[in-house]
Amino acid sequence: MLKIISPIMRIIEIPMLFAxxxxxxxxxxxxFLLPNLLLFGLxxxxxxxxxxxxxxTGGDGILLExxxxxxxxxxxxxxxxxxxxxxxxxxxxxxxxxxxxxVWFVTLQVGFMVGFSLLTALILNRDIRARGFFRSxxxxxxxxxxxxxxxxxxxxxxxNGLLNSTLEGIGLEGFVWLLDRGWAFxxxxxxxxxxxxxxxxxxxxxxxxxxPRDVYEAALMDRASPWRTFRKITLPLLAPxxxxxxxxxxIRSVQTFxxxxxxxxGGPGSATTFIIQYIYQTGFAGAxxxxxLASAASLMLALILVILTGLQLWANxxxxxx
Amino acid sequence: xxxxxxxxxxxxxxxxAKMDWTDWVTYxxxxxxxxxxxxxxxxxxxxxxxxxxxxxxxxPTFLPYQQETMMVDGYDDPLPxxxxxxxxxxxxxLAQVRRVGLQAQxxxxxxxxxxxxxxIENREPVDRVSLAFENYTGLFERFNFLRFLxxxxxxxxxxxxxxxxxxxxxxxxxxxYQFRGRTTVLLLVIGTLMIxxxxxxxxxxxxxxxxxxxxxLWGVIIPGAATPTGVFLLRQYMVTIPDEILDAARMDKxxxxxxxxxxxxxxxxxxxxVLAILAIMWRWNDFLWPLIVLSESENFTLQLALNAFQxxxxxxxxxxxxxxxxxxxxxAVVFMFLQKYIATGIASTGGK
Numbered sequence: 001m002l003k004i005i006s007p008i009m010r011i012i013e014i015p016m017l018f019a020x021x022x023x024x025x026x027x028x029x030x031x032f033l034l035p036n037l038l039l040f041g042l043x044x045x046x047x048x049x050x051x052x053x054x055x056x057t058g059g060d061g062i063l064l065e066x067x068x069x070x071x072x073x074x075x076x077x078x079x080x081x082x083x084x085x086x087x088x089x090x091x092x093x094x095x096x097x098x099x100x101x102x103v104w105f106v107t108l109q110v111g112f113m114v115g116f117s118l119l120t121a122l123i124l125n126r127d128i129r130a131r132g133f134f135r136s137x138x139x140x141x142x143x144x145x146x147x148x149x150x151x152x153x154x155x156x157x158x159x160n161g162l163l164n165s166t167l168e169g170i171g172l173e174g175f176v177w178l179l180d181r182g183w184a185f186x187x188x189x190x191x192x193x194x195x196x197x198x199x200x201x202x203x204x205x206x207x208x209x210x211x212p213r214d215v216y217e218a219a220l221m222d223r224a225s226p227w228r229t230f231r232k233i234t235l236p237l238l239a240p241x242x243x244x245x246x247x248x249x250x251i252r253s254v255q256t257f258x259x260x261x262x263x264x265x266g267g268p269g270s271a272t273t274f275i276i277q278y279i280y281q282t283g284f285a286g287a288x289x290x291x292x293l294a295s296a297a298s299l300m301l302a303l304i305l306v307i308l309t310g311l312q313l314w315a316n317x318x319x320x321x322x
Numbered sequence: 323x324x325x326x327x328x329x330x331x332x333x334x335x336x337x338x339a340k341m342d343w344t345d346w347v348t349y350x351x352x353x354x355x356x357x358x359x360x361x362x363x364x365x366x367x368x369x370x371x372x373x374x375x376x377x378x379x380x381x382p383t384f385l386p387y388q389q390e391t392m393m394v395d396g397y398d399d400p401l402p403x404x405x406x407x408x409x410x411x412x413x414x415x416l417a418q419v420r421r422v423g424l425q426a427q428x429x430x431x432x433x434x435x436x437x438x439x440x441x442i443e444n445r446e447p448v449d450r451v452s453l454a455f456e457n458y459t460g461l462f463e464r465f466n467f468l469r470f471l472x473x474x475x476x477x478x479x480x481x482x483x484x485x486x487x488x489x490x491x492x493x494x495x496x497x498x499y500q501f502r503g504r505t506t507v508l509l510l511v512i513g514t515l516m517i518x519x520x521x522x523x524x525x526x527x528x529x530x531x532x533x534x535x536x537x538x539l540w541g542v543i544i545p546g547a548a549t550p551t552g553v554f555l556l557r558q559y560m561v562t563i564p565d566e567i568l569d570a571a572r573m574d575k576x577x578x579x580x581x582x583x584x585x586x587x588x589x590x591x592x593x594x595x596v597l598a599i600l601a602i603m604w605r606w607n608d609f610l611w612p613l614i615v616l617s618e619s620e621n622f623t624l625q626l627a628l629n630a631f632q633x634x635x636x637x638x639x640x641x642x643x644x645x646x647x648x649x650x651x652x653x654a655v656v657f658m659f660l661q662k663y664i665a666t667g668i669a670s671t672g673g674k
Contacts, residue, residue: 030495160378162382
């Protein structure tokens with residue numbers, strides 16, 4: 001490894017040395033920053049501004065000069081609904097279906113995610129044997145790639161799969177799970193909780209371990225019941241960490257795409273199509289490529305994320321102060 | 323030590339007290355956890371060693387089985403063996419020559435001259451546990467598997483290397499120099515943290531296209547190379563390295579680049595290692611951006627190939643499962659190395 005790296009570093013050293021003589025030491029910092037700032041500028045900041053431009057233009061050309069200015073028309077198209085609670089009444093009913101699905105998905109998924117993470121963290125925080133091993137067990141799926149996660153569960157849930165044969169083994173009916181709208185949605189929630197729960201469990205576990213032991217010892221002296229100790233000590237002291245976990249889970253959940261796309265392809269019908277998939281299909285998968293609409297939809301998603309990130313910063317600040 | 327004592331020892335909990343109901347619930351939950359987290363993956367791995375015929379078997383079995391075959395005099399290929407469960411030849415093991423509708427033509431391996439007619443209801447295949455490695459070897463023969471593996475590996479390695487270099491340079495500048503505009507740059511980095519790739523897909527696509535990196539592995543590597551998370555993580559670590567070390571090196575006329583490369587980078591090794599593992603995971607598992615950038619299948623990463631093939635290979639799970647397992651393999655290896663750190667590192671900050 002060093003044999004490859006060292007010569008490269010020595011080659012870079014020559015211009016850096018030259019620059020150091022010209023600039024002096026403190027201003028050399030900019031040179032160290034340059035590659036990163038270039039990448040940030042080109043692939044993070046510039047796109048943000050361009051995204052606004054795209055959202056205001058129509059047509060299917062990718063170059064901005066090929067794209068006619070249409071003002072707020074893309075937003076008007078996306079939000080053209082008689083009744084926002086009924087996607088069928090919307091002009092882009094596919095978009096509103098994705099919004100509806102996402103809202104339901106986020107509500108359910110984050111609820112289950114935080115609930116199960118908390119339960120698991122509480123159990124892992126007990127005085128158990130092989131604690132380290134159990135901790136990593138729950139973390140394992142976090143490492144798996146989305147497509148692998150999707151295929152594992154697809155394999156188990158298929159018509160001739162493990163789940164159906166187990167169900168029939170105990171006298172129940174087998175079922176084609178992923179062809180049913182409700183079940184496909186429910187399994188999508190399950191699969192994403194399965195895949196990401198370990199991450200939040202670890203954060204909560206760290207939070208639990210940060211609670212000083214002597215508080216519990218004092219409670220024990222006062223003969224507080226375990227339930228009372230949990231409610232009066234654990235929960236309030238864990239609240240800041242819970243808040244961080246909640247907001248992080250929300251931010252991630254709103255952006256769900258990979259697993260569910262590989263799992264159900266957004267179907268059956270559009271039962272598991274979420275906002276990111278709408279953006280992907282509108283801008284990249286279909287013809288014509290409606291970049292304007294995709295950008296407008298991304299901006300609406302970005303708005304949600306900005307609000308959630310604001311919440312996260314606020315949660316983090318409380319966490320630091322508390 | 324008596325058996326009772328052993329049992330006592332095995333079930334001992336806090337300070338040797340008896341297991342109470344909460345302990346039972348705890349271990350029950352943990353057992354269920356192991357089952358739910360590992361068993362699906364193990365099931366996938368076991369299934370990947372089954373032949374296509376065995377995969378169609380219902381109800382499925384845990385172990386992979388293959389039908390026993392035998393060379394019989396007068397036939398060029400090995401014939402599958404069946405156990406007769408009824409009829410004239412009940413109890414005998416016969417080899418099947420061919421099947422015609424509900425009838426099968428069989429021969430007794432001991433007396434292969436005479437053809438026997440048997441109803442297919444009266445026979446059952448003779449199975450043995452056997453791993454179908456051809457699922458894996460077939461991947462290399464029939465698909466561009468090595469190509470996808472190479473693409474994924476190339477992207478992961480190069481992107482991680484670039485990211486580590488570029489991020490640690492930036493982190494060095496932000497932690498060890500007092501220059502005008504430092505706060506501004508730091509704020510910019512925080513700003514970038516809040517821009518997920520998912521909301522700037524369209525303009526990112528344009529920029530990548532204009533740079534001529536569409537449908538090239540570089541188009542996947544470069545746009546994700548500067549991560550704010552990485553800069554942050556490394557900066558927080560480098561701040562703790564005492565400035566006196568740098569001053570001493572400057573006294574010895576070391577150049578700033580040498581200080582960075584010979585002192586700061588080695589001293590930040592723990593933080594860089596953490597970031598490297600994160601970066602490898604991110605890149606290896608990346609899906610949406612490669613999906614947009616790479617449209618020709620020869621440039622596909624493993625993830626894209628898997629996803630594309632699951633549509634085409636609905637009927638051929640054997641190849642698909644083998645490919646899934648191979649995609650999972652590096653992750654499993656990382657997990658084995660990480661396990662120790664997950665247990666001791668991240669979670670044990672406060673207690674124990």
